[in-house]
Amino acid sequence: MIMAREFGCIKGCSDCCIVREYYPSIRFGKIGVLLLPDEVPLIEEQARLNGVAVKIVPRIAVGRDAPEKIIAYQMMGKNPDGDLCPFLAAESDARSPHGGFTCGIYENRPAACRAYPLVESEGTVKLDDHCKFCRELSTATADANSLRGEAEALKTIKEQVRVEDDSHNVWRYATATGRPEDIGRMLPEGWVMEE
Ligand code: SF4
Ligand code: SF4
Numbered sequence: 001m002i003m004a005r006e007f008g009c010i011k012g013c014s015d016c017c018i019v020r021e022y023y024p025s026i027r028f029g030k031i032g033v034l035l036l037p038d039e040v041p042l043i044e045e046q047a048r049l050n051g052v053a054v055k056i057v058p059r060i061a062v063g064r065d066a067p068e069k070i071i072a073y074q075m076m077g078k079n080p081d082g083d084l085c086p087f088l089a090a091e092s093d094a095r096s097p098h099g100g101f102t103c104g105i106y107e108n109r110p111a112a113c114r115a116y117p118l119v120e121s122e123g124t125v126k127l128d129d130h131c132k133f134c135r136e137l138s139t140a141t142a143d144a145n146s147l148r149g150e151a152e153a154l155k156t157i158k159e160q161v162r163v164e165d166d167s168h169n170v171w172r173y174a175t176a177t178g179r180p181e182d183i184g185r186m187l188p189e190g191w192v193m194e195e
Helices: 039-050 111-115 144-160 180-185
Strands: 003-005 033-035 056-063 069-075 118-121 124-127 140-142 169-174 190-193
Touching (some): 033 056, 039 056, 039 069, 111 144, 118 144
Antiparallel strands (some): 056 069, 118 124, 169 190
């Protein structure tokens, strides 16, 4: 029998604030934390208030022959290989309730952080299998009630990050960021039209 298990972070884990993935492939480099256009000035303000340096670059745009409208941005990790959110207090002794590192802007964190570990893939909402809790769910399902806040945040993202007009092309921003041994396999930083 499959049991529903309440979502809760694994003791001591901060993986989702540290480890960034190559997406959709190594060629595009590592992605940062997704930011909605409205969130960009808010995060820049939080960076200023907290004395943190952030690098924000575009993520997705639409346009016929060139990217005309940016529909999402991304905040890059602070390490040269693209890992480690600049707001994670990884050098502090402070710990979150589950024993992970603390987020310096927890109350003001982006919708993508509020939604995680719920993600949308090819039109389906699912648990991200990079999340340590989700990886450990091999014999159980997550209790939907324990993920209500995450579902609300994901809904906000889905409402704003969508391509409304099929006649437009989708453009993805290659970050050229990753491990030194992968740099030669990556596209130069900049826009690439999705095929
Ligand atoms: S959401 Fe998942 S990856 Fe992130 S800290 Fe919690 S258990 Fe770890
Ligand atoms: S903003 Fe906070 S919650 Fe989001 S990735 Fe950074 S440290 Fe983690």
